[in-house]
Amino acid sequence: MDYAAGPFGARPFVVVATALIDGGGEGPSVSGMETSDTTAAPGAAPVPREGGRQVIPRPAGARAGTPAPWAGLAPERRAAITVARVGEAVSAPRETPDWAQRVPPDGFPDPGAPSAVLVAVFEEKGEARVILTRRSAHLRSHRGEVSFPGGRLDGEETAEDGARREAAEEIGLDPGLVEVVGQLSAVTTFASGSFITPVVGILGARPRLVASPEEVDYVFDVSLAQLADPGIFREEWWQVPGRVPLLGGTPFPVWFFELPDDTVWGATARMLVDLLRLVLGV
Numbered sequence: 001m002d003y004a005a006g007p008f009g010a011r012p013f014v015v016v017a018t019a020l021i022d023g024g025g026e027g028p029s030v031s032g033m034e035t036s037d038t039t040a041a042p043g044a045a046p047v048p049r050e051g052g053r054q055v056i057p058r059p060a061g062a063r064a065g066t067p068a069p070w071a072g073l074a075p076e077r078r079a080a081i082t083v084a085r086v087g088e089a090v091s092a093p094r095e096t097p098d099w100a101q102r103v104p105p106d107g108f109p110d111p112g113a114p115s116a117v118l119v120a121v122f123e124e125k126g127e128a129r130v131i132l133t134r135r136s137a138h139l140r141s142h143r144g145e146v147s148f149p150g151g152r153l154d155g156e157e158t159a160e161d162g163a164r165r166e167a168a169e170e171i172g173l174d175p176g177l178v179e180v181v182g183q184l185s186a187v188t189t190f191a192s193g194s195f196i197t198p199v200v201g202i203l204g205a206r207p208r209l210v211a212s213p214e215e216v217d218y219v220f221d222v223s224l225a226q227l228a229d230p231g232i233f234r235e236e237w238w239q240v241p242g243r244v245p246l247l248g249g250t251p252f253p254v255w256f257f258e259l260p261d262d263t264v265w266g267a268t269a270r271m272l273v274d275l276l277r278l279v280l281g282v
Contacts (some may be wrong), residue, residue, distance in 0.1 A: 056265060058238070065235030065253055069273070069282045070228055078228040081279055083123040083202055086224070089278040090182035090200045115194040117150025118163035119184065119275065120173065122203035127223040130272075133171060133211075134218035134262060146264045148198065148271065149173070149216075159183065159197035171219055172210030177203055184274045187267045198271045222259065228276055232258045 070078060120131045135145050149167040153159065164175035178201035187196045211219050226232070234256040255273050257264040264272065 056263070058236070059240055061239055062254075063237045063251075065237050067235075068228075068230045068233035069277055070280045071230035071233075073280060073282065077280065079225050080126055081128045081224040081228070082126060083121055083128045086121050086128050086200070086275075086279055087181045087202055089281075090184070090275070094278075113194050114153045114159075114197070115151055116153060116159040116163040116166070116197045116199055117148035117271070118167040118173070118178065119148055119198050119200045119271065120167065120178065120203055120207075121200065121224075122206055122221075124206055127225055129221045129223045130227075130275075131171070131173075131207075131209075131219065131221050132264070132268070133216045134220075135216065145266065145268070146259075146262045147268045150196070152194070160199050163197075163199035163201070170212050170215045172212075173207055177207060179203075184271055184278075187270055189267050196267060198274070200275070220262075224276065224279065227257055227272060228280065234258060 121128050122131075123129070131149075132146050133149055135147055149170040150163055151166045151170075153162040154165075157165070160180050164173075164178055167173040167178070168175050180199055180201050182200050184198035184200060187198070188194070189196065209219055236254045236256070237251045238254050239251040254265065255269040257269055257272060
């Protein structure tokens, strides 16, 4: 199905943002949004502001965390994040940072089935923008949640090839348009039992996309500068018995990005935090 026609290209269970179509305008892309501070004091009960259809299983003892790691940066450092800046940060050699080592895996000792997602970034008006999807309500797991296109690897498939293939299947992104520049820290998940490698790929321009209604309800993009707005980031600390058996139920941080119509959280939010910390140098 081609969604080039019409301002939103609506089909059953699918809404594709005009901003993701050739020559499209702003559409439902997240831009120019107003933010408000809904962050509770550290240690207090969190103040959720959730959009979208996802169900967040917040435990009763959840507590608010600290502000965004980049909250103390001058606004100009958080603005005008270009694709070149992303590519340089992601491709540079690095060790696993201390902050990442302190974040426990969201799963069991077995790292799970190898999977990959594509963190596709393109530039428009001097701003790097990342492509996200809202998963279909008909899927077995993570239904209605915001995620990167991706899935399980086939056989001996590499993470790079798997991420490209999944993006082609889910949103019709031509694999030949993707220049892989590196990977983010791998993430393990409890719900789906996956070991996920986030593959960062650069696109030369805004792509033409065709969404798969069986897997994707909605496709949109958001600039990294907007994600770096401290007003949309929220941290909570959760303690779920048996959730992190290696650490005996130790509290762990859960991160959220509160967009106008969706809440990005879980593994996708962890990947975005990793990306933003690399790019912003925090």
